[in-house]
Amino acid sequence: MxxxxxxxxxxxxxxxxxxxxxxxxxxxxxxxxxxxxxxxxxxxxxxxxxxxxxxxxxxxxxxxxxxxxxxxxxxxxxxxxxxxxxxxxxxxxxxxxxxxxxxxxxxxxxxxxxxxxxxxxxxxxxxxxxxxxxxxxxxxxxxxxxxxxxxxxxAPRPRLRPLLNRLPDLARVLEISKTFAISKEAAARRYVELHHASLAVLFLHRGKVVYLHKGNDFPWLAIGKGQTLPGHAETRPGLSDIYDADPTDWLDRAGPLGLQVQVLGQEGDRAIVLLHADTLADPDDDPEIDDTFDRFTQGRR
Ligand SMILES: [Zn+2]
Known part of the structure; x- marks a missing residue:
């Protein structure tokens, strides 16, 4: 036993x-x-x-x-x-x-x-x-x-909730992996599935995509299995900062989206890449106008 x-x-x-x-x-x-x-x-x-x-x-x-x-x-x-x-x-x-x-x-x-x-x-x-x-x-x-x-x-979801209520970050994936004694891969898949943000994770070996796992309505990616990362994305050992990437490099049809990328370089020339697609604020969408509208409609109720 x-x-x-x-x-x-x-x-x-x-x-x-x-x-x-x-x-x-x-x-x-x-x-x-x-x-x-x-x-x-x-x-x-x-x-x-x-x-x-x-x-x-x-x-x-x-x-x-x-x-x-x-x-x-x-x-x-x-x-x-x-x-x-x-x-x-x-x-x-x-x-x-x-x-x-x-x-x-x-x-x-x-x-x-x-x-x-x-x-x-x-x-x-x-x-x-x-x-x-x-x-x-x-x-x-x-x-x-x-x-x-x-x-x-x-990795029961009630116990994950405190980690999911924060901005997307591979540091949380490492925390999940350690806390629950599950692999970093399993933790990353779980994280993108349950996080409210639109996330995807890529698993790389020797700089090439082995497979990807998409969460919540993540848009189609322009890269797939066997391909290298676009632009100048690097997979150095350790956890990178979260940085803004050009969505047109990564996504099939980027639309009005921002894209943030973070890389975790691992042993054995492996890497995990977290992608966060975020809707860009519409420049015509002036919050002050909304406030005025809210006050106006509330006053008439
Ligand atoms: Zn089985």
């Missing part, structure tokens, strides 16, 4: 699989129901203890060839065994455990083989393919749901 800063008090928390039935099949609601049951827990979410309390009888770290994780169970899910790739980092192993627990709790997930689920590295990044029905689409949808459950469990 792997330990990870456990919390034995979970056994007495009232967390039980039957209590999660009301959450139905929705991944976010199941994760939220777990947090409701265990209450406030500062620091990284005790994912291993949660799994054990919910009938995962063992979590084993092994050399898994070509896999990040696996769940050994049966269609009725009486209990389960989670296998995790021991060569992955701790944040990745935590995500994998949460992902496999998602397959275990979402009993509508159809097992991919006789003994359960086998999940590859690329499954851990799967996003929903849309409402199609082929078996490959079903597989992708199940993987995407397990990922939605995992991030909601590991």
């Amino acid at each position: 792997v330990t990870d800063g456990g919390d034995d008090s979970l056994a007495a928390s009232g967390l039980h699989r039957m209590e999660l039935d009301e959450a139905g099949a929705n991944p976010e609601r199941i994760a939220a129901a777990i947090h409701n049951a265990i209450g406030d827990c500062p620091g990284p979410v005790p994912v291993q203890d949660i799994a054990r309390t919910l009938d995962i009888f063992d979590i084993r770290e092994q050399n898994l060839h070509g896999l990040e994780g696996a769940l050994v169970t049966s269609p009725e899910r009486p209990d389960g065994l989670i296998l995790v790739n021991r060569r992955s980092s701790r944040p990745r192993r935590r995500f994998t455990i949460a992902h496999e627990l998602g397959h275990f709790l979402m009993v509508h997930h159809v097992m991919v083989e006789a003994t359960g689920f086998r999940c590859r590295n690329r499954d851990m990044g799967a996003a929903s393919p849309g409402p199609k029905t082929s078996s490959e689409d079903r597989h992708l949808r199940q993987e995407a749901e397990a990922n939605r459950f995992a991030i909601e469990l590991l």
Whole structure:
């Protein structure tokens, strides 16, 4: 059994699989129901203890060839065994455990083989393919749901709120990664999805875009996978300042938008780039006129 800063008090928390039935099949609601049951827990979410309390009888770290994780169970899910790739980092192993627990709790997930689920590295990044029905689409949808459950469990939105009420900044992404013991990549995706501003994040390796993740109505980007950053954007190690970029360099149809860019250079020649698209103030939109109008209309009510 792997330990990870456990919390034995979970056994007495009232967390039980039957209590999660009301959450139905929705991944976010199941994760939220777990947090409701265990209450406030500062620091990284005790994912291993949660799994054990919910009938995962063992979590084993092994050399898994070509896999990040696996769940050994049966269609009725009486209990389960989670296998995790021991060569992955701790944040990745935590995500994998949460992902496999998602397959275990979402009993509508159809097992991919006789003994359960086998999940590859690329499954851990799967996003929903849309409402199609082929078996490959079903597989992708199940993987995407397990990922939605995992991030909601590991970085629950109520605990993120104080970090989301501030101006977009990759420093907050680093804070999320550290506080919740999730990878910087997972933290960055979570941040752009939940922040009210229009954000996107690019993940680079050796100066080229590996993939991008867009949040809230972010406009189409003019750059894509395999391309380098436009202009003179650099990816030096460490966290850059936030700077104004020319939106026409980065966006397909820039329109009346401003664009702010911030870069986090990482080890291994990797980088995370945060983009913030902001509507420019209309020069014809004089706030004094609005004030006068407001006073005038309020006086007539
Ligand atoms: Zn999976």
